[in-house]
Amino acid sequence: MDPTRDNPIIRFTTFWWGIGTFLIFALLLAVVWSFNGKTPVTLEDVVAKARYETRAKVDQAQAAELSQDAIKAAMPEMAKKLAAAKPAPVEKPDQVIPDSPTAKKLAAANPPPPAAPTPPAPVESPSSTPPATGQDAPKP
Amino acid sequence: MSSDTPISTAQDALTRSGIDRSLRHPVMFFLMSGSAWLAISMLLGLISSVKIHNPDFMSDCATMSLGRVYAAHVNTLVYGWGMQAAFAMILWLMARLSGKECSMIGSILTAGHLWNIGIAIGVVGILAGFGTGMPWMEFPPFAWPVLLVAYAVIVIGSFIQFRVRPEGGAMISQWYLLAAMIWFPWVYLTANILLHCIPGHPVMAAGINAWFKSGMVFLFFTPVALGTVYYITPKVTGLPIFSNQLAKIGFWSLAIIAPWAGMQKLAGAPIPIFLPYVGGAATALIFIPACAAAVNNLRSILANRETLALSPALRFTFAGLISLVILVICGVFLNLPNSTLKASQFSMAGYSAEILAMYGFFSFVIFGAAYFIVPRVTRREWLSRRLIRWHFLFSVYGIITVAAVALIGGYLQGTDQENWELPWMTAAQTGAAYAVAITFAWCMILLSNFFFFIHLTLMWLRLGRRGPNPTLLTNPHAADALDSAAH
């Protein structure tokens, strides 16, 4: 075997050539990508550019106002307030949602008084009905 | 070359043996772990096939929902089995063809283990629901750089071996293998960077993904398999490749045509109109390089039919080439945009093409090469010809069933889907019967792979048969059949 054809130097360089060959497409992609920045062409693009700049300025100003440190400092106090304001569970509820488990429990414990008969619904005049498209019934 | 003195032949044998010895661990590692992943993939494929005609199967297990199981099946088939089998082929073939021993065994094995770990984490990620949903790229996004680095470490040694090969031109196998080694990172990097790293147009991302799938098949798996075929056929039959010119035409036409294929999957999508049409045309044109390679090798194989009957390597290679021919013929006829593409685009027919490519063509060629390589690398002969025969028969029956059924069923399903006056359920029910047949076929293929895995494991454990004579599929009844051939 020809010694000059197979030696460590050639192997070393081939190694890096190989890695480079594998990565060619990534390189090409990077090149093409860098050339692909959008230059404003239409009126929409120009106006959009200005809009994006304004938006960036607004975001920046808002972010400056919103200081993370202040938030972090306020968190423990807020947490304490919220914990203190936590409503304690009531033993005897004033308001009971009908058909909830609590209501069922109470109903089982104290049977409710007999319900008062519902008053008859008032027979309303047509003013309570929505405007009808048709003609009214002729008066009997 | 036929006037070699016996001593130089023996010297050649010792050189080859030295190369094989250096390659024992890398090649066996990749073949073993590859076929383990193949078994897992077949199992997942079986589950997903059952779920198509029987959606209630394992329906309460979120890990086994069809989207996850099918994605895991395809990804283990491609990256777990396909890539590792390709690594084994590249490593062994390039070393043999360049006459150089493998010098990076440790790094290759480390990278191989890294590859397996990456695949395992990726598959767990898919089954846990973190798959990306892009066909053939479903591993969670962290996986692809890991796999790429492992790939580079595994394959760079072969790259170097090619460069420092002795004087003389390169054999056609070496072209194919070198090209595959370079094309894979190109396709893989491009697709993954464009889809995972750089924000782009989402519909175009689907197109890039379709291009990637086609690129993997035609720009990596096909050249690796063809390189293997171009080695095994002349080696085993003892006959030269018929036409050097046809081989060159085949190679360069593949290089020119294959990168254009893939986007026909997105026919009708709002992407630039020429893309799907060019993709379809290129997929039809893949017939040319495939035909060139198939004709070249089939002529040698069919000229030596006794060897075909005897040699497992040649028989699997023959089956693989036939699958290739069928695949590209389907490619010619299933991509006509105004008629057949509508039926094959969203149906089982596309799946059948994938399986025909990955299993029917690629895997069969790899199996053939494995039956040739493993005895040399482990210095033992295969234990049982019955296991080889069962592997072959079950695989062939399975793949014929999958291919034929999925093609026909897919076409009918697609036609029913196109008929918009029918409820979609009709189309699904048309395909259900064929899905049952595919499930049955997966069972057969799983069984065949089981035989192969056992056999391979026994060989790896050095439990193969010691002896000078190879394990052939039948008893050779003519001494001269052995003479020209080399099993």
Add this chain to the structure above:
Amino acid sequence: MSLPNQKPELEGTDIQRRAAREAAACGREKPIAKPGSAPISVWVLAACGLAAVSAGAILGGAGKGFDYNKIFRDGYVRTPPPGGSDEGPPPKAAMDAYMARGKKVWSSKCITCHQADGKGQGDNFPSLVGSAWALGETERFSMIVLNGLHGPMSTGKIYSGASGMPSQNATNDLKPEDLAGVMTYVRNNFGNTKGDVVTVDMAKAAFSISAKRTKTGQTTVEELTAEHVKDLPGKPLDPKAMVNPLTLMPVFAKTAPDAAAAKKDKTPEAPAPAAGTTAPK
């Protein structure tokens, strides 16, 4: 033939013996022969030519120079599949199509009085849930919808006082499809499960019956009980038959259980009817 494990006789030099011992498999190999230069067969060229023709056809299908205007069809209307009939929206099952139409009508006209759940409001607007008249004979129901209703019910109750239910077709904007839809909707929604479809033909019959009424204005219970306690004439429609969602007319289509080809204007037969819906009194 030597048996598989029988070693061949070791002869020759040291190297050969080593090779035979250690590299038996490799020793069987021969170097790969140089590729030949046989001419390429004409059949191969012909087959490749065919593939190229197919590829060319695919490219040709893209239009001249991939011109967008050649491929983009302005005002495209989807062509019916070969052997198909109607253009228009994909057909739906009859029940679903009628219910969808009825829901639209209900939400615009009826919901204000009879409320979203169909239960009405006490003495003002009767509940249609489980209503015998809504679920009963279709002609009576249709007369109520078309002409309104006032006066005391059979129970003596008077809804909405003097005005009663106004006619829903006062401005003649109610179409037969709307009437059929809303009747089907009421009969199959809010917990009602009549299970049948009031077809467009039945609704058209209702319109003509309504035009032929001897009395004018809203109906009364007496008039309904005397003249309209029957079902509207018309062929019943299988709730699962495929209809055009816009016209609510049946289309030629294969449903899974019904593979026989039905002509476009022939409605499929309804399943065995429940008592009282088809037999006119």
